[in-house]
Amino acid sequence: MVTTRWWLRRAGLGVLVIWGAATLSFIGLHLLSGDPARIIAGGGGAVSGSSEQILARINEQYGFHEPLIVQYGRFLGQLARGDLGMSYQLNQRVTTVIVDQLGPTVALALGAAVLGFGLALVLAVGTAGRPRAESLFSTLELLFVSTPSFWVGILLLTVFSFRLGWFPVFGNEGVASLVLPWLTLALPITGTLALVMRDGLQRALEQPFATTVLARGATATRLRLRHALRHALLPVLTLSGWTLGTLLGGVVVIETVFARAGIGQVAVTAVNGRDLPVVTGVVLVATVVFVVINTALDALTRVVDPRLRGVPE
Amino acid sequence: SGPSGGSASGDPVSGGEVTYLVDQTQLTLDPAVSPATVTGLVTRPIFDSLVVQAGPTRFEPWLASRWDVSPDGREYTFALRSGVRFTDGTPFDAAAVKATLDHVVDPASKSQYAASLIAPYQGSTVVDDLTVKVSLSRPFRPFLQALSTPYLGIQSPRALAVPPAEYKPVGTGPFAFVSWEQQKDITLTRNPDYTSPPANAPHTGAAYLQTLRFNYVPEDATRYGALTSGQVQAIAAVPPNRVGSLQSDRRFSVLKTELPGVNYNLFLNAKTGPTSDPLVRQALQAAIDVPALVGSIYAGQYAAARNVLSPTTPDHDQAAAAALQAYDPAKAGALLDQAGWTGRNAEGYRTKDGQELTLTWPYLALINRDQRDVLGQAIQAEARKAGIRIDRPNLDAGAYSESVLNGTYNILDSSNARADADILRFMFASGSTFAKGGANVSLSDSPQLDGWLDEAATTSDAAVAARDYALAQADVLKSGYLLPGYVPTSLVGTTSALQGVTFDPQGIAQLYGAWLVP
Amino acid sequence: MTPPDALLSVRDLRVRFTTRHGPVDAVRGVSLAVEAGRCLAVVGESGSGKSVTARALIGLAGSNATVDATTMTFEGRSLLSLGERRWRRLRGARIGFVLQDALTSLDPLRRIEDEVAEPLDVHADLGRRERAERVRSLLGDVGIPDPAQRARQYPHELSGGLRQRALIASAIAAGPSLVVADEPTTALDVTIQAQVLDLLADMRDAGTAVLLISHDLTVVARMADHVAVMYAGLVVEEGPAAQVLHEPVHPYTRALLAAAPTLDPRGPAPTQIARLAPPTTGPGCPYRSRCALADARCHGELPALRATGDGPSLARCWHADAAEPLPTPAPRTVGTTTSGRRVVLEVDGVSKRFRVPGGGRRRAVDGVSFSLRAGEALGLVGESGSGKSTIAQIALGMLGPDDGRVLLDGASWSELREPDRRPHRSRIQLIQQDPLSSFDPRFTVERIIGEGLGQPSRRGAAAHRSRVVELLHRVGLDATILDRRGPQLSGGQRQRVAIARALGPEPEILVCDEPVSALDVSIQAQILDLFDTLRRDLGVALLFISHDLGVINRMCERVLVMKDGAIVEEGPVGDVLHTPRHAYTRELLAAVSADPATGRTPVRTGPTSVPEGRPT
Amino acid sequence: MTTVLHGEPPAGLPPVTELPAARALRRTPWLGPALALAFFLAVCLLAAFPDAFAGDPAAIDPVNAFRDPAPGHLLGTDQLGRDTWARVVHGARASLALGFGATALAALVGIAWGLAAGLGGRLVDEATMRVADIFMAVPTTLMALLVVAVLGAGGPSVAVAIAVSLAPGFARVVRVQTQVVKHAGYVQAATALGVRRRGVVGRHIVPNVLPPMLVLATMNVGQSIIAGASLSFLGLGPQASSSEWGSLLSDARDHLQDAWAPAVFPGLAIALTVISISVLGRELRLRFEGRTER
């Protein structure tokens, strides 16, 4: 089974990865050109300058004059206490900024994940092993995978919101405002997962055990749902890292297209405005989410596939 | 002030909620800190000012019922309206005025713009509860205009006492702040006890609208779609291409006003690189047919600028346009030849001593709006015809501000709204460089220009100021410190149901008198 | 010939597959009958259509298959034109099916109990407790110890034998009257094989009809009442087991029986299936191109299945009556003349432990010592996992022992660093357990063999190539395969290429790890002959690893018996196989001997059967 | 008597009515890959010699803004009257360069990284793979934002950004593959024959590790093109005046109401190019797997 030992090891690795990501963004962002004090003073893009007096104050306040190693130490110390520092621009604690924006993003990503997975499931189970349906739907899925989602989003928005007025054009209110973003974010996931799932189903259906199941008098549906599906889910779980990456990354684009508030918007604005603490914060949150969900899914894989349980790592 | 929208009329009705989509966002709601235009729009309903600008040079009472200026022009004594309260219950008095002005100039508040508006401010004295005396270090003619802007709106001392992270805007205005979600929306609600409208207000008492919501939607198409699909009642920055179809649709109307201040211009670095040669700068003016480009990109809705200042700015000089090189490709070629850029390389760009004529124009996506990127592309294409390569590296805020600081650009674009020609000093005075907190990105360094601008700011004689400003306007055009772009124009789209929206002299929409046709 | 009381009766079954490359006639006219309480065995070489026949009987020949037959009845009802729904009612309930691939026929992601109970879930509606009880009793019935615990485990946690039994338990769960078992013992150890066969025999004795498919004649000899021999989709000979196995008529059956190595002390019979042509298509006898008796008639006309001279058997051969008696085995040529020669490889007290998953270490080899003399063939037997391959690796110097050492020609070997070992590598070569995986998939046969001959110089390219060809000739192959890659070779060819490569450096010692385990008996025989020649003519010493006692008997003078990493018995082959001293050796031998209780004569044909009357 | 016992498809969903195109593709399995190859080669040709097929993509002609597709302007014009066909053709180079550049960079780094992990000792393996974990944990778009934040926006840094997020994926696959190959029978066989380690690595390990990477790389090219377009769309891409497909779409989105062509054709160009690359990649994979499985 999934042992305590395994969990401990994974927790250790998780902390390592999070520390690594934190360090990576710290180093990366301190390599940047430009005086952070000026960026803070300039409010991210004013063409007018700032007085020395103000700059000195900012340097003092944020400790920019200290050696990098001291700043790094303080950064890690804060991090250990769950403090991501002050945003350079938003006049807020980074944790506040992120916590405030987490809700809409989670709703978006979670819904899209469920939708993407559900659609893929229906497509794969419905068409695996049926050559006609398969050729038709796998072409469709290929299209989903190959079309940039921001473009799909724009087209959907134009048709369904601007022209037909079925869905709100912008904003975060209600489920109606989520329909198009969900769909847009889900399509590439559906495409990939359906292709992978169908492949897995097919492989499973070609295995000797599939014939055995039929030889026991089971129906084709039973074979698909009770036996083959689990096998098809394994590669999907293996792809969870990819899916998660696509989701978190997609959120950035989708929130821009649909003018939704959320972490993605925060990230883009922070990068454009060089709001380093916020960028670091978003990266760390993404990393933590990634580590936690990936670990959970790995554990799930071990539950679904008993063959892995004896294997370390 | 602009026209009131819509054709439907009738008596104003109370109540209702208006969602107004804006194309910009701000980092703080403190108007004393945030320089953004949108901050003006959003905080105008919250804050009353001491005075109201009723005409180009005319000021009327608002929170100040009266004021006196000392003969040397360095002391202003304001008599304040009585019985006014901030929406947090704090009484409005001389201490509040002092607190607000001190807050603006306090380095701790990191104010850039508001502080620059009252640069000579020395301090305030509370004479009595309802009298306050403000001292300036030198005579400062634009002082009252500055006081009339929302950026110097009078704030509740109680609200200013909290740490910046917890700041909430509290004023005496017709609306009170309810909530703000960064990068998303701001909600205001009617102040039922409002008693202090400006002297020129269309009505008195509380505002009509119950709730005002400002949503940040940067995408032009989305804002437009939200209006036409009926999701919202007003949008800022209607895409110029769409103005025609909105106007022809009875369900909508478009309110339009040209903003005062510095036009959207391309400022040319007169210190370094090829643009340090005045001939090259003038050639650039001659090489690009700005009116044609602006006309086409903005569908005739924005006027092409022929001057540094917009026509609605006090002391704008119509005649200065003559100092500008008119579009004349042949002349541009001749000027460049004269400047020594006589060679041509394989790509058709001019060269001098093997060096290609390349001008760097940093691009910062963060501040892009009004399709300035598209105008930029058109300008690039036009410049290419003249053999000038314009390079537009896509920079982030850090690299951009570094580039501005170090002067490693040849062109920088910006506009700057202000209903006073004193803005020229901010843009062109030799001491007003970026490093010193100014915006002189042309890096102009002319004692003569400095002289005119200083005199205009300190004189109490309006005629002297007007003459000085006219000289300055002609000079900056002639020296090729800039290539004028377009006149920033506020295009507000509303549903026909939204009535009574007006513009103040700065081009800021006023929502105090707005109401919804039921 | 079809008994009237047959449970299952099929006449003229034909199966055709539609494939991209045109139709494939996998079964071309097969008639079978099985009675309750009896066992029919179908034998035949790989690809002869055995499995397809079996799958056609439960309507699962495949979606690209067209099945037809003149009659096909089961329990008195015709199976022809049965709808999918009715098929499902038969499958699992009336006919239990044990698929060929025992190790992969259980869904690896489900617990044993769910797999075993699936026919019950489908056909009967049992309560939770009742179901659990039934599963437990079924697992008990098939001889799985501790059924309650096993039921909760997953397939991979069970050994091959247990898995096979669980599969059988699932096949009989709903109490079918016919069990079709397709190769139920391939890939199993001899000891486990015996257990599975006993189980099937018990079921037969309890009244279930058993259709047994196998290419292993020992298995058939133990179980079958009746035998049908298939070749190229046709039954070529059919009759009572004793008759077919003792007095075979068809040349193919006779060749098949003759080729199998045995434990008979007289040694092997001369190889009979010398020509390895594939089954021939077109009119005429499909066996004609391999048959010594083939004449014009065989080429022109397919013989019918007809009664042969005296017995109740039927055979499909024009020459069935002209058959000569089976040749008797020649005396053993394997002598004990090597005892005085020099020791070329000395393994001295070698131990090896491996890290095992979940922490800890496991002893794979435990204090093993032996020596190998020039020209000697030393056998190494033992069940799977006993450490045979590990010893081979250590002997080769591919793996360092934890304790002990290996000496090559008296000089240190296992203690050297690889660069020091490299100059001497040519003296000891390995033929790996799985030849295909030992070929770089990108390499042609020429490069594979050539790699052992060093880089060809520019001028020596022709010489290099002719040396490769010479090696191929040595192993009975010719230059036509030089440009093929590993996957394009047949099993026998692969094995021979692997041998040719090992011969390239002209080694003094050959370590052969299960060199024939994956091969048909016919190809097996050829390869064993080659090894014999090498040893006799070139004085190469052989360390011969196998779990097949028949093969060891055929090849070796001395044998080591391994269990759990240690050598438990050692001595001359004759002594060890016929007067085993260690209990484990006896167990090994018992597993391959016939069951005296059934009274059926153990035939001399089974690769692992023991002559009659041996103590077990 | 002939009875078809099992000729029909298994029970379950009813068969889906098939589009003629889908049927043609199914009946002639080479057709899809052939079309994909033809399209892809055509795009490559356009990218290689844009000037031979289209005019100046930057030439503005405000009078002819927002024209619908017609002879003269095959794909219509945009807001400045620029020819959409010319812009799409010239954008092909930027987009393909982005896709292939990013993938090539990622493959190069990833392969070296994975080989080091697979062939080095336990310690090297652990260390390099933990670093890969860190890089994998940051989602692609965020990683790209980070890289762009460090290197500044623009074509090369977008390529680097994508490469940085792809490289660990390559490294992992290469590492696993290396370990498989390292323990393969033929590596042992070569060692037993006395082949030097350098020879073993050079002749057996590397050549057997690389072919699956080619397949992986093909599949990544398409995704890189999309990622590049997305980053351009977010305003992190190359200069606005470059006609990279993503930035074309970004430009066009504000004018969907005025003209559909500039917003539709670059999108189609991306989708079709990525599809054709995916189809080719899939074909490559089938061939590759087919060869080793046979």
Ligand SMILES: Nc1ncnc2c1ncn2[C@@H]1O[C@H](COP(=O)(O)OP(=O)(O)OP(=O)(O)O)[C@@H](O)[C@H]1O
């Ligand atoms: N679904 C199928 N499509 C096409 N050909 C098939 C199919 N199934 C089996 N065959 C072919 O039918 C022939 C008989 O196969 P079958 O599995 O019955 O052999 P077998 O006698 O069981 O061999 P083995 O001993 O190796 O199991 C083979 O040539 C095989 O390739």
Ligand SMILES: Nc1ncnc2c1ncn2[C@@H]1O[C@H](COP(=O)(O)OP(=O)(O)OP(=O)(O)O)[C@@H](O)[C@H]1O
């Ligand atoms: N590299 C390895 N790491 C861990 N365990 C190993 C390794 N190689 C072999 N073992 C274990 O050592 C034991 C002996 O294995 P070995 O391969 O020598 O058995 P064998 O006798 O050759 O079996 P078979 O007949 O199945 O080939 C087995 O339990 C095996 O799992």
Ligand SMILES: [Mg+2]
């Ligand atoms: Mg078979």
Ligand SMILES: [Mg+2]
């Ligand atoms: Mg072994």
